[in-house]
Amino acid sequence: MALLTLPFQIVVGLAVVALLPALERWGWGFWFSLNSVRINTITAIVVSFVVVIVTQRRLLRHPGVQILAYVVPTVTSAFLFAIAVLFFSREGYSRQVLFSGYLLTLGWCFVGYFVGIRYRRIKLAIVPVGNAGVLLDNNTSASEIRELTKPDLQGVRYDGIVADLRSNELTPEWERFLAECTLNHIPVYHVKQISESVTGRVQIEHLAENEIGSLLPSMAYSIFKRICDFFAVLLTFPITLPIMALTAIAVKLDSPGPVLFIQNRVGQGNKTYKIYKFRSMCLDSEKDGARLAQSEDIRVTKVGKFIRKTRLDELPQFFNVIKGEMSLIGPRPEQRAFVEKFEDEIPFYIYRHVVKPGITGWAQVVQGYASDADDTRIKIQHDFYYIKNFSLWLDILIVFKTLKTIFTGFGAK
Incomplete structure (x- = not known):
């Protein structure tokens, strides 16, 4: 059990991932001549390693997490962020030492997983x-x-x-x-x-007064998350805008009708707003009234099947995020007709509107889309788990799971 303690992971781990590459590159006694390049490189390795260890330990607190699947994403993301900071701040660093630190961090995490797996159950x-x-x-x-x-x-x-x-x-x-x-x-x-x-679900049939308090999301994190959403969308526009343009052309060539599907949805505070999506269904798909999407839904077009499976149809919602109507991560927004129906059938349903709706969310990456009232009841329990555990760490886990969803198509209808 001692091998899994945080002090051991930090102290011994840093000696391996930061000290060994420095010794190999600069030799013994390098600490007596620490110039800016050496300080920047070692600092980047130390900070990245600590972020990786803390993040992985936080992710393990949530259900269904096989940490082995998140070793490469967490390590790579931390080191890429460190490199980006050094690059844009025009600070010097040793690519060789930093890359060696990256490889050793990967090795440390994999070895730590297999050595400690017998204690993790x-x-x-x-x-x-x-x-x-x-x-x-x-x-x-x-x-x-x-x-x-x-x-x-x-x-x-x-x-x-x-x-x-x-x-x-x-x-x-x-x-x-x-x-x-x-x-x-x-x-x-x-x-x-x-x-x-x-x-990964919170039962909502009966809630005591202290449980209502525990389901109140942090205002400080809500503000921080809003700032992160705004800049994340802006920074990814050079990549997402060309993808949106190609998707729009494919939708237009595939079937008659507008490129965008604009519909009223219910957002934070039970307020109505207009959501933007690429049209994935045939024209007038809801002429007989709103209904939930089903598996093998005949209303979905050929291009629609692909963009729904890969979630490309959700990309226009980046503009909803910019406007502050949505977040990148949160409960999926529903139509007003469904909201009113589920309010009558599911206890405390309306409480899911205490946070901003999201393009992706805990229910989507764990359960997939809901197709009826029973699925929606379970989906709401997942939404309540998200609200109750509203944090940076759960959002990071959802991002990783969303990337997996994009490549596997889990939950698409």
């Missing part, structure tokens, strides 16, 4: 009363969940105990057992808390 004990047993159906490779038969751990070491703390079936014997576990520094969790971490 969490072992939880379930108290068999109330709703705690539902976790047995959601058991994943990242955790080992065992059901207790009596108030005794029988000498087995567990990372935590899970119980339905609100159940009337919790007997005095079980309550005493849970108190003893706490006294022995074994964490005791409420089933709902663990269920959210395993499924």
